[in-house]
Amino acid sequence: MSSLPDTPQLQHRFTQHCRTGIRTTLPGVAPDRLTHYRQAIRHMVKDTMESAYPITCANIPARKWEGMVRTFFARHACTSYQVWKLPLEFYTYAVENNWDDVYDIPYLSDLLAFEWAEIEVFNMEDIAPAAFVSTGHWLETPLVLNPEYRLLSFKYPVHREARRARLLKEKGAWFVLLHREPGTGNVKFTGISPWLAFVIEQLAAGITVKDILEYAPQLGITVTEELEKDTLAFLTDMQQQHFVFGFQP
Structure with a gap:
């Protein structure tokens, strides 16, 4: 009609x-x-x-x-x-x-972006991960990541603090990883360093941890045994949290 x-x-x-x-x-x-x-x-x-x-x-x-x-x-x-x-x-x-x-x-945009990202990741369409196996070499084998994630950068640490005075004092470069847990659909977030944010970006592009570490000096980063150890410890923890799924076959 x-x-x-x-x-x-x-x-x-x-x-x-x-x-x-x-x-x-x-x-x-x-x-x-x-x-x-x-x-x-x-x-x-x-x-x-x-x-x-x-x-x-x-x-x-x-x-x-x-x-x-x-x-x-x-x-x-x-x-x-x-x-x-x-x-x-x-x-x-x-x-x-x-x-x-x-x-x-000053931190309003960061705070809104963080809270919206949680909604977006929770409601995003399912994305099938690439094929992966559970064993491999952490340094030399490309990793398969959970594709249902967002990597965010902020001026203020809104993911861990809400009080104005403290937020304003801690202005800087802050990074947060959000990912959706398979099975439960729960969204988890993890505050990470600029270095680990770079690592995740490179891993998502198929670069190995070994190659990332070898490139680090070009960014002005000194590669030490401690840096390598901490990087691998982070990735191992992310496997437990279902962000790292495994290794490319």
Whole structure:
């Protein structure tokens, strides 16, 4: 059945009212019902953001948080038809509008990115890993990694700290590995050094640990027995955590 000619205009007026609170009238709709519709939708958006960003919500002033959600809802024309993806548009809007400065929260983008990445990894489509075997040479055999992961870099250690004063004191280069555990679907995150972040990038490209270590001096890194030992210990631990699956056949 075809829509009436003015249906798009009526839909626009309805959504504008829900988003901004600007009064309007719609044929056949009582004004008090419009208020209820707006409240219901606003609560849905607010609940969605607070569920997606619990750390952000809990650790910034309530007025700022409510102002962010209100501004986003009123001014951003959402495009996703899946509610669980709405927080991504919130994060993108915050970055595009420089909310780190606007709300004087320098680590806001990092914090939102970290919390969104956990959602993204949890909900990502299944990716079949490459073929692998359980035994091999840690230095000379290419490793097979869990393909369901994200490697993130931050200016602030938002993965381990939420208090403003401490975060601001620890500005630097921070790296976090998130991966989805096979079977359970749980998302795990691990704070790692810049060196280990580089190692993971190279391993994902099929480079062996031996070749990575041999290249390290070109990065200004001195290769020692301790560095090699710590690197292999990390990879062994990552195998226990189901990020390293095994060795290429």
